[in-house]
Amino acid sequence: MAEQPDEKLVLASIHDVGPRFEREVDQLLDLMVRRLDGPRLAMLVVPDHWGEAPLAKAPAFRRRLRTWADQGVEMFVHGWFHKDLARHYGAAALKARHMTAGEGEFLGLDRAEAARRMAAGKTLIEDVTGRPAAGFIAPAWLYGPGAQAALDGSGFALAEDHWKVWTPGSNRVVARGPVITWASRSRPRQLSSLAVAAAARIALHRQKVVRIAVHPGDTGVPQLLRSIDRTLCTFAGRRRIGRYADLLGRCGV
Ligand SMILES: [Zn+2]
Structure with missing residues (x-):
């Protein structure tokens, strides 16, 4: 179907894909395939989660990634270790501690190290899938700041944060609006993410692009899985299930 310029899209993604969370990824994929009428989603692949799950040493999982990519799953590079191994100072330290439980790998890296990890991740994922990341x-x-600077020369077509999707280099913003996601780390965070998702199911219908992101930890909390299911149903029933690559052909927002 030809894309309409102002057609509303929903984009879904599974974060933290790698051999460490294979069982969880399978569970999330099952749920999403059911609601999205096929593997119409993105995966965020971690090359060596916490330095303990190297893709390089997981040939069976690499084959699975390639099969999913062949089926149309978009493969993003999602850091290298995922974990933040750098020391932070001042505001960045506060942000890292409170927002990520130490998982903000690219918050404290300098430009050279960020660029090195981005390039290594790109090469690895492209070798595995046989297509551009x-x-x-x-x-x-x-x-x-180091990661921001490194992205410009990275050759990646797209990047996203919680509030937008953009094209590195030209820094053209191609989608705006908060990503709907869930937190499993503690009961208060679970409850607040359930409330935010419920509000988003009502409030975000006017937004051009709705992004939905799920994590392996969500599978341990049935209430989160029910909320994810309901959220996928809500938006997939009203919008075209898109691909991130669709954003590249659109006018800036
Ligand atoms: Zn992640």
Whole structure:
């Protein structure tokens, strides 16, 4: 179907894809395939989660990634280790501690190290899938100044944070609006993410692009899975299920 310029889209993604969370990814994929009428989603792949789950040493999982990519799943590079191994100072330290539980890998990296990890991730994912990576998305959607600078010369077509999707280099914003996501880390965070998702199901219908992002930890909380299911149903029933690549052909917003 030809895309209409102002057609509303829903974009869905699974974060933290890698051998470490294979069971959880399978569970999330099952749910999403059911609601999205096929594997019409993106995966955010972590090359070596916490330094403990290297894709390089997981040939069976690499084959699965390639199969999913062949079926149309868009593959993003999602950091390298995911975990924040850098030391932070001042406001960045506060942000890292409170927002990410140490998972904001690209918040504290300098430009050279950020560029090195981005390039290595791109090469790895492109070797695995046999096609260009869909883009780069920093763990916890957090980019420090070094990561921002490195993105410009990275060659990635797209990047996103919690509030927007943009094209690195030209820095053209191609989608705006908060991503709907869930937090499983503590009961208060679960409850607040359930409330935010419920509000989003009502409030975001006028938004051109709605993004829905799920994480492996969500699978351990039945209430979160029910909310995810309901949210997918709500938006998939009213919008075209799009691809991030669709945003590249659109006018800036
Ligand atoms: Zn992540």
